[in-house]
Amino acid sequence: MDFLNAIVALSNFVLIPAIAYGSQLALGALGVTLIYGILRFSNFAHGDTMAFGAMLAVLITWLLQSMGVSFGPLPTALLALPFAILGTMVLVLLTDRVVYRFYREQKAKPVILVIVSMGVMFIMNGLVRFIIGPNDQRFSDGERFIISVREFKAMTGLKEGLAIKTTQGITVVVAVICVALLFWYLNRTRTGKSMRAYSDNEDLALLSGINPERVVMYTWLIVAALATTAGVLYGLDKSFKPFVYFQLLLPIFASAIVGGLGSPLGAIAGGFVIAFSEVTITYAWKKVLKYMLPESLEPSSLVQLLSTDYKFAVSFVILIVVLLFKPTGLFKGKSV
Amino acid sequence: MSETTKNTALFGLVFGLIVLTGFMQSWNVAVLILNMGLISAIMALGVNLQWGFAGLFNVGVMGFVALGGLAVVLTSAAPVEGAWSAGGWRIVIALLAGAGTIVGTVMVRQRMAAGRARNIATIAILVVGFFLYRGIFDPGVAAVEAINPALQGNLGGLNLPVLLAWPMGGLLAAGVAWLIGKTALGLRSDYLAIATLGIAEIIIAVMKNEDWLARGVKNVVGLDRPVPYEIDLQNSSAFINRAEGLGMDVATASSLFVKLNYSILFAVVLAIIFVMAQLALKSPWGRMMRAIRDNEVAAEAMGKDVTNRHLQIFVIGSAVCGIAGAMMTTLDGQLTPGTYNPLRYTFLIWVMVIVGGSGNNLGAVLGGFLIWFLWVQVEPMGLWLMEVITLGMAEDSGLKKHLIDSAAHMRLLTMGVILLLVLRFSPRGLIPEK
Numbered sequence: 001m002d003f004l005n006a007i008v009a010l011s012n013f014v015l016i017p018a019i020a021y022g023s024q025l026a027l028g029a030l031g032v033t034l035i036y037g038i039l040r041f042s043n044f045a046h047g048d049t050m051a052f053g054a055m056l057a058v059l060i061t062w063l064l065q066s067m068g069v070s071f072g073p074l075p076t077a078l079l080a081l082p083f084a085i086l087g088t089m090v091l092v093l094l095t096d097r098v099v100y101r102f103y104r105e106q107k108a109k110p111v112i113l114v115i116v117s118m119g120v121m122f123i124m125n126g127l128v129r130f131i132i133g134p135n136d137q138r139f140s141d142g143e144r145f146i147i148s149v150r151e152f153k154a155m156t157g158l159k160e161g162l163a164i165k166t167t168q169g170i171t172v173v174v175a176v177i178c179v180a181l182l183f184w185y186l187n188r189t190r191t192g193k194s195m196r197a198y199s200d201n202e203d204l205a206l207l208s209g210i211n212p213e214r215v216v217m218y219t220w221l222i223v224a225a226l227a228t229t230a231g232v233l234y235g236l237d238k239s240f241k242p243f244v245y246f247q248l249l250l251p252i253f254a255s256a257i258v259g260g261l262g263s264p265l266g267a268i269a270g271g272f273v274i275a276f277s278e279v280t281i282t283y284a285w286k287k288v289l290k291y292m293l294p295e296s297l298e299p300s301s302l303v304q305l306l307s308t309d310y311k312f313a314v315s316f317v318i319l320i321v322v323l324l325f326k327p328t329g330l331f332k333g334k335s336v
Numbered sequence: 337m338s339e340t341t342k343n344t345a346l347f348g349l350v351f352g353l354i355v356l357t358g359f360m361q362s363w364n365v366a367v368l369i370l371n372m373g374l375i376s377a378i379m380a381l382g383v384n385l386q387w388g389f390a391g392l393f394n395v396g397v398m399g400f401v402a403l404g405g406l407a408v409v410l411t412s413a414a415p416v417e418g419a420w421s422a423g424g425w426r427i428v429i430a431l432l433a434g435a436g437t438i439v440g441t442v443m444v445r446q447r448m449a450a451g452r453a454r455n456i457a458t459i460a461i462l463v464v465g466f467f468l469y470r471g472i473f474d475p476g477v478a479a480v481e482a483i484n485p486a487l488q489g490n491l492g493g494l495n496l497p498v499l500l501a502w503p504m505g506g507l508l509a510a511g512v513a514w515l516i517g518k519t520a521l522g523l524r525s526d527y528l529a530i531a532t533l534g535i536a537e538i539i540i541a542v543m544k545n546e547d548w549l550a551r552g553v554k555n556v557v558g559l560d561r562p563v564p565y566e567i568d569l570q571n572s573s574a575f576i577n578r579a580e581g582l583g584m585d586v587a588t589a590s591s592l593f594v595k596l597n598y599s600i601l602f603a604v605v606l607a608i609i610f611v612m613a614q615l616a617l618k619s620p621w622g623r624m625m626r627a628i629r630d631n632e633v634a635a636e637a638m639g640k641d642v643t644n645r646h647l648q649i650f651v652i653g654s655a656v657c658g659i660a661g662a663m664m665t666t667l668d669g670q671l672t673p674g675t676y677n678p679l680r681y682t683f684l685i686w687v688m689v690i691v692g693g694s695g696n697n698l699g700a701v702l703g704g705f706l707i708w709f710l711w712v713q714v715e716p717m718g719l720w721l722m723e724v725i726t727l728g729m730a731e732d733s734g735l736k737k738h739l740i741d742s743a744a745h746m747r748l749l750t751m752g753v754i755l756l757l758v759l760r761f762s763p764r765g766l767i768p769e770k
Contacts, residue, residue, distance in 0.1 A: 042526040099756060111393055111525045115690060116759055118683055122752030125679065129745035246679070250537060253530045305466075309545045316534035323523055323531070 006291035008152075008160040013287065018272075018279040020168040020237055023175035026271030027230035028248065029255035030182065030264055031223040037199035037262035038219040039100070041113035046227060046252065048124035051245035052091060053228025054235040055132050057084035058139045065141070073143040074170065081232055088224040095120055096220050104216070121246075128242045137240040140167060160291075167236040178229055179268060182222065186264065191218050199262060247312075251278070254315040258322045260329025269330055274315045282308040343698060343767055350705045357713070364588070367595040369712050374602035375664050377704030380688040381606075381613055381697060382656030387686075388695035388769065389622065390649040391629035393525045396516075396532030398681035399539035400654045403512055404505030404661025405671050406543060409550040411501035412560045413493030419480050419548075424491050426476030427548060430469050437465025480548040490551045498560040502605065502662045509658020510651045512539070517647040536682060543673040550671055557670040563597040566590040598667055605663065606701070609656060613697045625649060626695075657685075679748065684711065687751050691758045693765025702767055710754070711747055718746030 028050060035043045043049075060080035064070075071079050099120060103113055145151075146169050149161030186192040191214070198205040198215045206212060231245060238244070255274045259266025284302035293299075306313065322329060354373070358366035379397065386392040440461050448454040481489045520531040544553050569575045569590040579589035616622050628635040628642055636642050665671050684707065692703020722743045726736040758765065 042530065044529075099760075102760060111391075112759070112763075114393070114526060114529060115686070116756065118686060119752045119755035119759065122679070122683065122687075122748050122755060124752075126745055126747070126749030126752060130742045130749060133742065134745070243677075247537075250530070250534050254534070257527065257530065307545060309541050310538075312534060312537045312541055316531075316538055319534065320519060320531065323527055324519070327523075327527075 002159075002291040005158055005160045006288050008156075008158055008162050009287050009291065012160065012162045014279055014283055016162075016164060016168055018276045020165075020171045021279065022272035022275030023171050024230050024234045024237065024271075025248075025251055025255045025275050026268040027175055027178060027226050027233070028252040029259065029267035029271050030179075031226040031230070032252055032256040033259070033262055033264060033267040034219055034223055034226075036256070038195060038215060039104075039113070041110045041117065042253065042261075044114060044117045044249065045095075045121040045124055046223075047245045047247070047249035048121050048128065048242075049088065049092065049224070049227040050231030050234070050248065051128045051242045052124050052231075053084050053088040053224070054231030054240055054245070055128050055242070056087040057081055057228065057232045058132065058137050058235065058240050060084060061139045061141075071142060073166070075140045075142045075167070075236055077139055077232055077236055078170065078174075081229065084232065085225045085228045088228045089221050091124075092220045092224045093217065096216065125242065125246060132242070134242055137235075139240060140236045142166060160287075165237070167233070171233045171237055174229060174233060178226065182226070182264065185222070191215075195219060250312055251275075251315045254319040257319055258329055260331040263329065263331040266329050266331030273330075274318060277318055278311045278314045281305045281314050282311050343702075346702055346766060347705075350702065350709060353709055353713075354705075357709075361716075363592055364595065365712075367592060367599060369709055371595060371598050371602060371667060372664075372712075373705040373708045374599065374606050375660050375667070376685070376688060376708040377701040378602075378606055378609055378660040378663070379657050379685045380692060380700040380704040381609055382653045382660065383685050383689045384653075384692075384694060384697060384700035385613060385616075385649055385656060386653035387689060388697075388700070389617065389625045389629065390646060391525075392521075392646060392650055392653070393529045394532045394650065394653070395529050395678075395682050395686070396534075396536035396539075397657050397685050398676050398678050399532075399536030400509040400513065400657040401661030401664070401681050402536075402539055402543055402673065402676050403509045404502075404658035404663075405665035406550055407505035407508040407658065408498065408501040408559055408662050408665040409556045409671050410493045410508075411496050411504045412498040413556065414495050416480075416483060416488045416490060416492035419483055419488070419491045422483060423476035423479030423548075426472060427480065427491075430473035430476060433465065433472055434469040437461060437469065440465070477546075477548050488551075489554075490548050490556075497562075498666055499562045499601075501666065502659050505662025506655040506659040509661070510655035513651045513654030514647070517650040521643065521646050521650060533678070533682075536678065540673060540676050543676075550673070553674045555670055555672045555674075559666065559669050559671070561669060562601060562666065563594050566594055569593060602663060605659065609659070610697060610701060617697060684751065687755045689765075690755060691765060693767040693769060695769030696765065696767050699765050699767035699769075703765070706766075707751070707754075710750065714747040714750045715744055718743040718750075721746075 028046065031049075032043060032046050035041065035046070057077050057080045060083050061075075061077045064076050064079060069079065070076055099116060100113070103116060143166050146164040146166055147162060149163045152158075152162040184192075186196055194205065194210045195215050195218060197208070198210055198212065202212075205215075234245075234248070251274050255270035256267050257270070258273055259268065259270030282304065284304040286299055286301070286303045289299050289303055354366050354369055357369060379401065382400075383394065383397060386394045441458055444457050444461060445454065448457060480491060483489055516532070516535050520528060520535070523531055543550065546552060547554065550556050566587075567590075570586055575590065575593075576586055579586045582589070584592075624635070624640055625645065627638075628640060628645055632642055688703035688707040689700050690703070691707055692701070693699025719740065722739045726733075726739050729736040
């Protein structure tokens with residue numbers, strides 16, 4: 001038995017990737033949950049908003065790289081991020097003005113807004129493919145690893161290596177900063193408080209003189225920032241491919257619902273629940289068990305509960321279980 | 337303008353566009369658009385049953401379409417020799433064990449009082465059941481997939497006539513829809529949408545990965561056809577004489593003849609489903625459905641069983657999508673699970689229903705034809721538009737090349753714009769519900 005090696009293998013293959021993926025999902029789910037809380041519909045275009053933001057970041061990164069700008073050991077994309085956020089903000093505000101506002105004034109049913117968001121999804125998806133094409137784009141540069149396997153082995157003398165990619169480190173740090181800023185904003189500032197009031201009880205908020213259009217505008221701005229950040233972090237960590245962002249919609253929705261739609265804290269918790277379940281259920285545990293069990297019990301198969309292609313199934317099953325047994329989610333969100 | 341004139345004009349316009357394609361591009365393209373339009377119209381009818389009649393927000397259409405395709409392989413393909421004895425029965429037993437585990441869990445949860453004992457029993461049954469299932473399942477799969485993996489490696493089908501696969505596709509989709517409806521239909525609109533979106537992804541994942549079923553991403557090609565093969569027609573002297581009598585090239589004539597045969601078959605199916613949907617809409621049952629859609633609480637107070645009626649129409653609508661899926665796979669002659677994409681097979685069908693007019697069967701059919709026509713033709717139109725825009729640019733300009741290369745992606749953009757315009761200016765669609 002060799003606990004140290006087992007723990008290292010577990011961190012390398014399960015904990016670190018799941019934490020990074022969970023942070024990305026949490027940022028995405030925060031956007032979905034804010035829209036649901038304030039605008040009261042499930043935004044099917046969210047994945048494509050992320051793709052649009054990430055695409056802007058990719059383009060700006062290329063521009064910066066061609067100008068010879070770099071961010072030292074960190075990826076240049078981080079420098080491009082603020083500009084990408086601004087661009088996405090313009091896009092979502094424009095969408096709100098041209099598309100969603102009309103239905104808000106009509107007091108349309110949430111399901112109509114969902115269908116409208118399907119139209120927006122088509123347009124954004126088409127726009128992204130039109131501008132950058134449907135292919136894979138790599139845009140991360142700088143140092144690849146904070147700790148590489150070889151360094152770790154040399155440092156500790158263990159048999160198992162541990163690698164932390166720079167992008168994984170950045171993901172966690174940026175996500176923590178974003179979440180801290182968001183909660184500070186929601187709990188301490190006047191606009192943030194009016195947003196929460198509006199989400200809790202629309203009529204009461206209107207009676208106390210909150211301007212709904214202002215609340216909606218700030219929501220879109222925050223959502224654009226969160227979506228772009230999530231999109232860029234995911235793209236840095238994996239790679240940028242428009243269709244993958246569309247597919248992220250399912251785990252993101254699952255995270256938001258598992259946590260409780262409309263609850264920001266829930267979205268974060270949901271993101272990690274989904275990420276950890278996906279990674280642990282689709283991971284081949286042989287490597288870890290090899291160190292934990294006596295030699296005679298060593299597993300002959302990979303000990304993989306489900307093949308990695310079924311990761312959607314995992315988020316979906318969790319979603320269904322939560323909906324059946326605790327329909328408001330872990331953190332008491334709204335039900336439609 | 338009376339309603340009939342308007343509807344006739346709208347349908348006339350769409351068919352005029354298809355005929356125009358025949359004159360301007362080629363008759364092969366035109367008939368292909370017609371065939372896929374017929375299939376799209378059936379899918380749109382299925383979605384219209386669920387959304388237009390009952391207000392069920394199903395965005396898992398892709399899953400049911402794919403199941404229909406799977407049914408074609410399972411029904412009409414020849415059985416793979418030795419596959420059943422090698423591991424087929426083992427797989428069936430494993431699946432039964434898996435199903436038994438789930439039934440057992442549900443029963444335990446129903447029979448036992450809530451508490452720690454019940455939770456422990458649930459988890460114990462699930463864990464033991466899962467390992468039992470994998471224990472039986474994995475060797476069976478390995479054995480089946482080892483049979484001639486380059487060409488087969490699956491169980492094969494029942495070797496029945498391919499036309500029988502269409503109703504089988506409906507049945508398979510209906511069965512799966514029943515299972516899904518039982519678990520997910522209690523959810524409200526938004527949740528149901530997300531749940532069905534997930535289910536469709538899972539169905540595709542299963543079809544891509546379970547090679548023993550229908551070869552997964554290795555695809556099944558060369559499926560049976562209900563119509564003659566072009567090559568046989570080209571070798572038949574009677575056909576050659578007739579083609580020459582019409583003054584047509586034999587190759588073109590044979591391919592047109594085959595496609596038109598499909599058109600007739602598809603049109604018959606569409607007509608049957610359309611008439612049935614129309615009768616259902618006008619029957620007391622249809623009125624009840626719309627009453628439930630418009631006010632669930634009131635309908636329930638009147639003694640209508642909302643949950644069961646929802647389940648019923650969910651199953652029927654999914655079955656219609658399954659039939660359309662089976663027809664499409666027959667037309668393609670191959671099952672390629674890798675090509676199913678929610679934008680094309682779920683959301684595009686939704687655009688058809690919304691644009692045509694939700695709640696109106698005629699509208700759904702019109703939407704199916706019109707949107708399919710645009711989906712195909714926007715690409716050449718976009719290319720032409722880009723060429724006009726870039727006319728003044730230098731030949732070697734990078735922007736010009738990019739714009740022309742990207743013209744193919746115009747179709748998603750166009751679909752989104754059409755959907756939003758219709759929702760904004762004509763929210764009830766081209767042929768609104770009466």
